[in-house]
Amino acid sequence: MLKFTKQQVVAEYLPDTVSPQSMKTFSFAPSNIALCKYWGKRDAELNLPINSSLSVSLAHLGSKTRILLSDTEQDQVVLNDELLAADNSFAVKVIAFIDMFRRGADHKVRVETENNIPTAAGLASSASGFAALMQAVNEFYRLELDLSLQSAFARMGSGSASRSLFTGFVEWQMGQREDGMDSIAAPLAAQWPELRIGLIKVSTAQKPVDSRSGMNRTVATAHLYQSWPMQAAADLSQLHTAIETQDFKLLGQTAEQNALSMHATMIASWPPLLYWQADSVTAMHKIWQLRAEGLSLYFTMDAGPNLKVLFNTADEAEICKQFPDMQVITPFGNQ
Template sequence: MLKGSAKAHTNIALIKYWGKADEDLIIPMNNSLSLTLDAFYTETTVTFSEELTTDIFYLDDVLQDEAGTTKISRFLDLVRKKADCPLFAEVKSYNHVPTAAGLASSASGLAALAAACNQALQLNLSDKDLSRLARRGSGSACRSIFPGFVEWQKGTSDETSFAEPVPSSGWEDELAMIFILINDQEKDVSSRDGMRRTVETSAFYPGWLQTTPQDLASAKIAIHAQDFNKLGAITENNALKMHGTTLAAVPPFTYWSPDSLKAMNAVKKIRATGLACYFTMDAGPNVKVLCQKKDVAKIEAELANYFEKEQLITAFSGPGITYL
């Protein structure tokens, strides 16, 4: 019996990953940049055993059906091949994140599974190679291997597509992100399907690819200069641009709900009062508000005029992979 346990935190992209150049290897169309956060995480234990005749997957103590286990088994197949291990595995995962609601549950989930497998099978992978492995499970999982600011280099092959830390002199410790939970239900259009439809059909997608490298370069300059307003403005603009591509897809779709718009407008109104804050959104209706730690209490108080306190969760910069 071979056993490993690991914990990984979610990350939220400030410069988004949207669209795959290679669906099988999960190589993205553009580089992305994220912040790993402390509030949402996944803890996973994997046990490879001669007694098992198939892979078994429990999510929050609920045995998953065949469809729910398929993605996990596909990932385990990659690990088994790498380790030359024929054994089936039992995976027990605890998500301290609403699943498939645009809160990066797949990022923390697959990063934790990759690290647990690394421990169980004694693969001794470097952080870079662990990042490459996690990417094969879920693209954004490659960024959850590291703490703080992280860049995913898109690369052109399995070997060259990986994440790495972005030097920041610890500035991320001064930042925070307030999650406005609009809806924690599973979304109608998955990230995977949404990306594919956008890449294949959206008239706006070429503009996304053309402008995102400059967004990334500007964001890294802002991080180096510790210029919060510059980083916030780029983050907000990049998110709006990503969501704009979905409106021109065929058929068009959006992850926004009426309350998403309400949240975005609330952030703009709060910013107009002199409190520096900027929004971002992933493939789901929930809105994340990037702000400075020193302003959290004031911004939370303002947001409470628009949303219930239970809908607001504050996160700070989080750690990389932890072995349990």
């Protein structure tokens, strides 16, 4: 039996009636890459995590969203200039999120979203998507919610969206409250101008098992998962130390082990869940070989086949030579 529904929690922080207005400009939210992963929920309805997590944003890569009043007979969702069918899974999730704030009003909306990263390919498009949607909802309904509340509500659309309301390093606290309102993200003050993230896109196709389903399968069937919360807590502490001391080796080692530990729990689930493709493994071996030869680089992976390479600007030229198709992101600098 549910302790709280999303609607019950959100309603506590909204006015009795809402005042919609068409947005003239788009709200933007960056995608983020978790260095300490979120994997597993203590409450599926509210997307409350079993462990705290820490990410770094991807600067200009992410999602733009605006909401317009519509004179049509049904709500509309437009993704990258394509009008989605009403029963499209993404459209259904978007409108369900809008409904948490619409308060039963009978107006219809048109939601326009643009991603400059592949959708549902393990590059955190849902995180930036629901964070941008939350910002758009806040403006469209003139709610004037602070960022902590927006983070909590964005989390109900996609857990990692709680982190995409911010830039730089961001920590999402797991929280303890049953209503989840202490399960929010906040940015860290630390900057790391020399840090670079390289995107190795093995596949931009939609993954066959979405993260939510994969997470549920892992928690339900993988005995290895029992050790995950302890691993994540230890990794989170190590990452804080690495960021505070600007220790790149510690940052990279911790992020890579955390990612591989998460994927190990997926592989140990049943049926086995393996997001990697052959080219993913080839890239891993190449990174390990380059590191053995003295080049300082590490990788992390979310629930998908694509790799995110961590390195410092001093090694950028050589690493780009080794991976000529890699897209380089500067999280703490101008693009």
